[in-house]
Amino acid sequence: MIFQKLSKKQKQVFKWCYQPDSYALICDGSVRSGKTAAMSCSFVHWAMKCFHKQNFAFCGNTVQATERNILMTIQQMTDITYYYKLKYIGSKHILTISGGGHENYFYIFGGKDESSYKLVQGITLAGVLFDEVALQPESFVNQAIARTLSIGNAKLWFNCNPDSPEHWFYKQWIQKADNNKSNILHIHFDMQDNPMMTPEKIDRTKMLYSGVFYDRYIKGLWVLAEGIVYAEFSKEKHVIENYIPENSDEYYISIDYGTKNPTSMGLWCLKQNGHAIRIRESYYDSRKKGHSRTDEEHYAELEWLAGDLADKIRYIVVDPSAASFIECIYRHRKFRVYKADNSVLDGIRDTATLLHLGYLQFDKSCKDIIREFGLYRWDDKTQGDKVIKENDHAMDDMRYFVRTVMWRTLKQIRRGEKI
Ligand SMILES: Nc1ncnc2c1ncn2[C@@H]1O[C@H](COP(=O)(O)OP(=O)(O)O)[C@@H](O)[C@H]1O
Numbered sequence: 001m002i003f004q005k006l007s008k009k010q011k012q013v014f015k016w017c018y019q020p021d022s023y024a025l026i027c028d029g030s031v032r033s034g035k036t037a038a039m040s041c042s043f044v045h046w047a048m049k050c051f052h053k054q055n056f057a058f059c060g061n062t063v064q065a066t067e068r069n070i071l072m073t074i075q076q077m078t079d080i081t082y083y084y085k086l087k088y089i090g091s092k093h094i095l096t097i098s099g100g101g102h103e104n105y106f107y108i109f110g111g112k113d114e115s116s117y118k119l120v121q122g123i124t125l126a127g128v129l130f131d132e133v134a135l136q137p138e139s140f141v142n143q144a145i146a147r148t149l150s151i152g153n154a155k156l157w158f159n160c161n162p163d164s165p166e167h168w169f170y171k172q173w174i175q176k177a178d179n180n181k182s183n184i185l186h187i188h189f190d191m192q193d194n195p196m197m198t199p200e201k202i203d204r205t206k207m208l209y210s211g212v213f214y215d216r217y218i219k220g221l222w223v224l225a226e227g228i229v230y231a232e233f234s235k236e237k238h239v240i241e242n243y244i245p246e247n248s249d250e251y252y253i254s255i256d257y258g259t260k261n262p263t264s265m266g267l268w269c270l271k272q273n274g275h276a277i278r279i280r281e282s283y284y285d286s287r288k289k290g291h292s293r294t295d296e297e298h299y300a301e302l303e304w305l306a307g308d309l310a311d312k313i314r315y316i317v318v319d320p321s322a323a324s325f326i327e328c329i330y331r332h333r334k335f336r337v338y339k340a341d342n343s344v345l346d347g348i349r350d351t352a353t354l355l356h357l358g359y360l361q362f363d364k365s366c367k368d369i370i371r372e373f374g375l376y377r378w379d380d381k382t383q384g385d386k387v388i389k390e391n392d393h394a395m396d397d398m399r400y401f402v403r404t405v406m407w408r409t410l411k412q413i414r415r416g417e418k419i
């Protein structure tokens, strides 16, 4: 990439580190607001101007994410490659940058990767850039910071999208930075601060989020997740009476499995245009019925649900913790079965996006999922984003379907392509 021009806030990012007494920079705010691009470029320039034969770190959520978000950005930046020579050793995750008589070493770490924990303990760092710091464990971030303490003019660079106001990073860093006496500069970005974002691009990005995710990722606010989880659901928009089958339709079943808790199964029709309809469901509450089903009994229910569509079911996605039931489906050799992706918050965010854009619909016979939509709530009494674990069974099977099956729809929506 080439920086077209820098916005006022991006210029500040390039200058802050040369001010006396500056210690840390925090850029938070909306997605795609130009935080990572401006910070990674100015970080490299600062390191190369001020140091020689020193170690630095780029920290992200995982090593892979950091390679994609930071390393690739830097390697493609003419504003860097014009001045410096870059050499990356992938097996060691070290980028060597040389130029202007200086050479420095930039380690890539992932806050969630076990190996990064061990490696970061052993080195001394003259500067650390934390990309998406709100996704990294506090203990990892503190360890990396501890490695900079022996170097007098070391500096810290943080960026993130907002999360809950109970989040450790908000409490430990942002609130302290906003206290006048601190030597930490806090810059709040929104999409207008990225010169690349045209009004059309801003509108398209806005469409991708709703509810608490809109407040955080678009408005850039640190707000609690509270109230109904899927406030975008409405019977008028999402419940249909007659779904029309077409030859190109694909069918899937998603299952949330419980022994004491209810077991919920949804049969979905995925249209070629990326839209999905839950056409049938089964919901078995053993407490209400006074009898727990065995895996074989659940399996019989699954066959009943598939019914006349059994031959057309592409695969079944099941709660990954339901090992015995997955084995049971597998042994019958009738359906392909996969463990579902169970990342709760990512799943809720993606499901909210699809509901908001009208990509998910429900046949009116699916009474239990329609009921749960009205009851499924955020738990505002605990720290961090948690849902109340009640009335969440059809909600969970829908989330498994979305994360495991609808990834192509989501990818195309994010790229702005019409399906
Ligand atoms: N000044 C600029 N000129 C050209 N492209 C830019 C500029 N600032 C940011 N970009 C581009 O905009 C996109 C989003 O920026 P990024 O830094 O990744 O946003 P954020 O980290 O805030 O989500 C990236 O593709 C980036 O290269």
Ligand SMILES: [Mg+2]
Binding pocket: 035, 036, 037, 132
């Ligand atoms: Mg970023």
